[in-house]
Amino acid sequence: AQTVTQSQPEMSVQEAETVTLSCTYDTSESDYYLFWYKQPPSRQMILVIRQEAYKQQNATENRFSVNFQKAAKSFSLKISDSQLGDAAMYFCARSQGNLIFGKGTKLSVKP
């Protein structure tokens, strides 16, 4: 089965610091899409950032950026200037038709 692996079940970061969440995936395709979703304690999952695999340039969205390494099948999320509102579950997902999700990383932000 083609999988998405998030090796860090939990992470913690100090407010205003930077944290990187890791994600690796398995695929035999050359064209696909990658996503990071955030699920705050209220449970509504929202899109943080997406990356098209055919684009070499790493996606950025304000304080959120990715490090996409296609050959290594790695798609990490960097959160800069962490804020208390960033505390949530973060899910990495790969799409080839349907979304395949990782198990998630729980991020805590310390004031």
Next chain:
Amino acid sequence: ETGVTQTPRHLVMGMTNKKSLKCEQHLGHNAMYWYKQSAKKPLELMFVYNFKEQTENNSVPSRFSPECPNSSHLFLHLHTLQPEDSALYLCASSRGLAGGQETQYFGPGTRLLVL
């Protein structure tokens, strides 16, 4: 967030009950999805509908029965569930399927407990 709404937010049911979960999207999307989210497991895709037609049934037991009367509404009918079916059920929508490039927008979920 009001783009995708789900009711009820919480549901407790016995194994012999019949209940339904409702999802409504206000985004003008054509594709809708049901996912199951259990603790310490990845989200599991259950069903996909595109333009009211079911395009995916991910080997879901027949005690879960989806219904999509139009592109804005999606139901999940539940009957004779098992305790292991207790989970958070998430609905999502997207503009279309488009080979998976479309961003999915999620509802807040229904927390289901089967006793």
